[in-house]
Amino acid sequence: MEASLTPPLWLGLPFIAVLVLMTAAPYAIPRLWHQFESKILFALAVSSMVGLGLVIGFSTAIHELAHVLIQDYVPFVILLSSLYVVTTGLHVDLKTKSTPFKNTAFLAIGSLLASVVGTTGASMILLRPFITMNSDRHYKTHSIIFFIFLVANIGGCLTPIGDPPLFLGYLNGVDFFWTLQTLAQPFMVTIAILLGCYFLLDSYFLGRETPALEHSKVPGNFGLTGKINLLLLLVLIGVIAGSGVCTRCYDDLPTILIMGQTVSLVQILTNASLIILACLSYLLTPKHIRHKQHFSWSPIREVTLLFAVIFVTIIPVNLMLQAGLSGPLHQVLSLTHGSSPALIYFWLTGLFSAFLDNAPTYLLFFKMAGGDAQNLMTSQAPLLMAISLGSVFMGAITYIGNAPNLMVRTLAKQSGIAMPGFLGYMVWSCVILLPLFLGVSLWMFF
Numbered sequence: 001m002e003a004s005l006t007p008p009l010w011l012g013l014p015f016i017a018v019l020v021l022m023t024a025a026p027y028a029i030p031r032l033w034h035q036f037e038s039k040i041l042f043a044l045a046v047s048s049m050v051g052l053g054l055v056i057g058f059s060t061a062i063h064e065l066a067h068v069l070i071q072d073y074v075p076f077v078i079l080l081s082s083l084y085v086v087t088t089g090l091h092v093d094l095k096t097k098s099t100p101f102k103n104t105a106f107l108a109i110g111s112l113l114a115s116v117v118g119t120t121g122a123s124m125i126l127l128r129p130f131i132t133m134n135s136d137r138h139y140k141t142h143s144i145i146f147f148i149f150l151v152a153n154i155g156g157c158l159t160p161i162g163d164p165p166l167f168l169g170y171l172n173g174v175d176f177f178w179t180l181q182t183l184a185q186p187f188m189v190t191i192a193i194l195l196g197c198y199f200l201l202d203s204y205f206l207g208r209e210t211p212a213l214e215h216s217k218v219p220g221n222f223g224l225t226g227k228i229n230l231l232l233l234l235v236l237i238g239v240i241a242g243s244g245v246c247t248r249c250y251d252d253l254p255t256i257l258i259m260g261q262t263v264s265l266v267q268i269l270t271n272a273s274l275i276i277l278a279c280l281s282y283l284l285t286p287k288h289i290r291h292k293q294h295f296s297w298s299p300i301r302e303v304t305l306l307f308a309v310i311f312v313t314i315i316p317v318n319l320m321l322q323a324g325l326s327g328p329l330h331q332v333l334s335l336t337h338g339s340s341p342a343l344i345y346f347w348l349t350g351l352f353s354a355f356l357d358n359a360p361t362y363l364l365f366f367k368m369a370g371g372d373a374q375n376l377m378t379s380q381a382p383l384l385m386a387i388s389l390g391s392v393f394m395g396a397i398t399y400i401g402n403a404p405n406l407m408v409r410t411l412a413k414q415s416g417i418a419m420p421g422f423l424g425y426m427v428w429s430c431v432i433l434l435p436l437f438l439g440v441s442l443w444m445f446f
Contacts, residue, residue, distance in 0.1 A: 005056045006323040011316035014048035018313055019355060022306075022400070022422045038305060045312040052316050064315050066259040072360060073311045075271060076164070077304055079240070080120055080403050082274040084300050086232050087117070087124035089285035091292045093223035094129040098137055100202040104195050106130060107150050111191050114155030115162035115180075117233060123152045123404040128293055131415050139205035141419060144412045145428050146198045152404035153396035154190060157183050157389065160244065161237055163402070165353070165362030165391040170244045172366065173373030174384070182385055186440055190393070193436055226289045232281050236274065243270040299410040303403055310400060314356050321352075321364050336368065342445035345369065346386035350394030350437070354401045362391040386445055393437060397429045398422065 021040065025033040033040075053061035096102060106126070114122040130147060134140050156162030158180045160170035166179055246253065246266045254265045320329045327333075335344045345365060352361045369376060369383045376384040395402035399409055399422055409419050420428065 005060065006327045007052060007055055007316040007319050009328045011051050014044045015313040015317055017044055018309055026421055041309040045309045048313045048316060063260055066261055068311050068315055070258055070261045070263060073308065078271045078274050081300055082236060082278040083118060083120040084124055085278040086229050086236060086281045087121045088293050088295050089226045089229035089281045089289060090125050091225045091289045092129040094133055096133060098134045100199050100206060103143060103202050104199045107146060107198060108195055110151035111155035114151050115158035118161055119152050119156040119163055119402060120404045123408050126151060127408055127411055138209055140417050142201055142205060144417055144419060148405050148408050149396045150194060152408055153402050154393055157187050157392040161240060163392045164359040166388060168359055168363050169366060171247055174377060178377055179388060183388060186389060186444055190436065190440055226285050228284050229281055232277050236277050239270055239273045294414060299407045302410055303406050307403065317356065318360060340446055342382035342386040343441055345383055346390040346441045346445055349387045350390030353391045354394045354397035358391040358395045358402060362387060382445055396433060399425055
């Protein structure tokens with residue numbers, strides 16, 4: 001990118017304003033924020049694009065906006081929404097007494113399931129049963145926070161289906177089973193340590209419950225309704241995996257031009273298939289099942305709105321990153337050329353993923369590392385491992401690091417569970433996760 005087309009640092013202010021408002025506004029100005037949230041966010045998105053247009057030209061800014069909306073945001077929302085609709089059509093009826101061991105086992109199963117059906121799918125399938133299982137507990141916030149850590153983020157690192165960043169790597173030539181073969185060891189160690197921490201913490205909070213609750217007896221029971229959605233979920237996973245195979249194996253696929261963006265027929269058919277599957281799920285699932293799931297469109301609406309603003313306001317930041325060492329972020333990016341580059345890639349990819357969308361962040365650092373998948377899987381494997389782990393693991397640092405985080409928080413709040421705000425959640429994540437990630441990164445990359 002030419003220097004003249006590189007945005008200055010001040011164009012990152014709208015994005016920073018979004019983060020600050022998300023952190024402080026719900027507490028500092030709750031009524032005002034609730035009334036004008038969408039208008040304020042829309043104004044920040046517009047100001048970001050106007051400022052970008054004044055600096056690099058409005059035609060170029062519109063081109064960048066179209067690229068983000070068509071290539072990134074629309075597929076992101078369609079995938080997220082289809083997974084939400086299909087998985088909320090599955091109702092797991094789990095009636096059992098909550099104990100630290102059962103809670104820990106539940107989170108372990110969820111962590112493994114996340115790599116099979118994706119972090120969004122696993123979160124939507126398991127969150128309601130987990131909340132119901134702990135309905136008689138007084139202290140539940142810590143359980144939802146660890147659910148976000150394990151099921152909504154870290155659990156998705158074993159397959160390209162697990163998390164969007166790894167799917168982008170798959171589309172760019174990374175073998176489907178490379179993540180399973182290469183990332184299994186740090187995955188198992190990280191999951192084991194977090195599950196151990198959770199078991200101790202849950203045991204502590206259970207000890208503070210009333211004796212009547214501690215000795216209450218609940219008969220064990222398991223049931224599954226909405227089974228048609230299991231078939232739809234399998235088809236959905238097959239569509240996602242098949243789109244990657246087609247994209248990688250065929251270079252001459254037909255394309256069409258939409259708003260100046262080249263879109264392959266495979267991408268169009270994939271998005272259309274996901275929409276059809278979501279519609280079939282909504283029509284074929286009995287209403288009483290979705291009622292049991294407390295289904296509503298508000299969680300997906302909230303995530304869709306917020307990430308629309310985030311996708312728009314990070315355009316200048318992404319352009320600064322793409323400018324590399326000639327851009328305004330050169331001092332940060334120059335660290336990748338120092339000693340222990342894999343360690344630096346892990347932390348840079350991770351920290352950017354925590355506050356930006358982790359999928360485009362993965363792709364940017366993937367390209368910075370050379371962009372040659374065969375080379376990155378072999379001679380430069382530590383760099384690809386660092387980028388993969390950083391983008392997936394550190395999506396758990398903030399609510400906006402990964403899309404399921406906000407959805408889990410919204411659904412938990414709807415169920416009456418007190419969830420911390422943006423900053424309060426970061427206190428939990430930084431205290432628990434950062435020391436663990438530091439140890440894992442030094443072990444793997446130093």
